[in-house]
Amino acid sequence: QKEVEQDPGPLSVPEGAIVSLNCTYSNSAFQYFMWYRQYSRKGPELLMYTYSSGNKEDGRFTAQVDKSSKYISLFIRDSQPSDSATYLCAMKSTGAGSYQLTFGKGTKLSVIP
Amino acid sequence: SQTIHQWPATLVQPVGSPLSLECTVEGTSNPNLYWYRQAAGRGLQLLFYSVGIGQISSEVPQNLSASRPQDRQFILSSKKLLLSDSGFYLCAWSRGGLYNEQFFGPGTRLTVL
Numbered sequence: 075q076k077e078v079e080q081d082p083g084p085l086s087v088p089e090g091a092i093v094s095l096n097c098t099y100s101n102s103a104f105q106y107f108m109w110y111r112q113y114s115r116k117g118p119e120l121l122m123y124t125y126s127s128g129n130k131e132d133g134r135f136t137a138q139v140d141k142s143s144k145y146i147s148l149f150i151r152d153s154q155p156s157d158s159a160t161y162l163c164a165m166k167s168t169g170a171g172s173y174q175l176t177f178g179k180g181t182k183l184s185v186i187p
Numbered sequence: 188s189q190t191i192h193q194w195p196a197t198l199v200q201p202v203g204s205p206l207s208l209e210c211t212v213e214g215t216s217n218p219n220l221y222w223y224r225q226a227a228g229r230g231l232q233l234l235f236y237s238v239g240i241g242q243i244s245s246e247v248p249q250n251l252s253a254s255r256p257q258d259r260q261f262i263l264s265s266k267k268l269l270l271s272d273s274g275f276y277l278c279a280w281s282r283g284g285l286y287n288e289q290f291f292g293p294g295t296r297l298t299v300l
Contacts, residue, residue: 117291
């Protein structure tokens with residue numbers, strides 16, 4: 075079983091739709107969770123960072139973490155064509171010497187005008 | 188504000204040739220620095236990280252090496268490239284200590300022929 079599972083898509087939605095992107099993980103040591111957005115041929119851009127179970131909202135984006143189910147989600151409200159990109163979830167464990175982020179393989183999203 | 192630079196942006200090299208990729212960070216001191224490789228269908232893989240000048244940790248054995256000659260400079264090298272070294276190489280930084288968010292550069296796309 076991979077440490078982090080993420081549906082690769084592709085996911086295609088009409089403009090204005092609510093998008094739900096998800097990752098599951100198996101390592102209970104993961105305590106910090108991030109979502110990155112990556113446009114084609116560009117570096118990933120950090121969108122959301124959270125470390126507690128529950129919801130965190132930033133504009134049209136909401137990150138949700140359920141540590142008991144080992145499940146995280148990113149919701150995008152009122153999706154726009156400019157949201158078309160690959161979305162990567164990333165996780166990090168706690169503890170001294172722990173620097174590595176473990177990434178999902180990414181979900182490719184297309185928002186159709 | 189902080190900025191991360193990588194060059195070159197694109198590189199085509201023959202098998203067996205040497206490699207040198209450079210990454211620099213501006214606007215911060217004592218960052219942690221990271222080299223990742225992103226290959227199609229395989230997600231982001233951490234290659235090296237550094238918590239200070241001259242301090243390099245390797246996550247994956249391979250024919251690549253890294254060096255940190257200055258506080259905000261990180262270099263990825265190889266003496267002889269393999270076909271399997273092709274990919275998208277990303278440099279990232281985080282604040283020193285155990286800050287969790289990592290911020291990525293624009294990347295170098297390397298093709299080994």
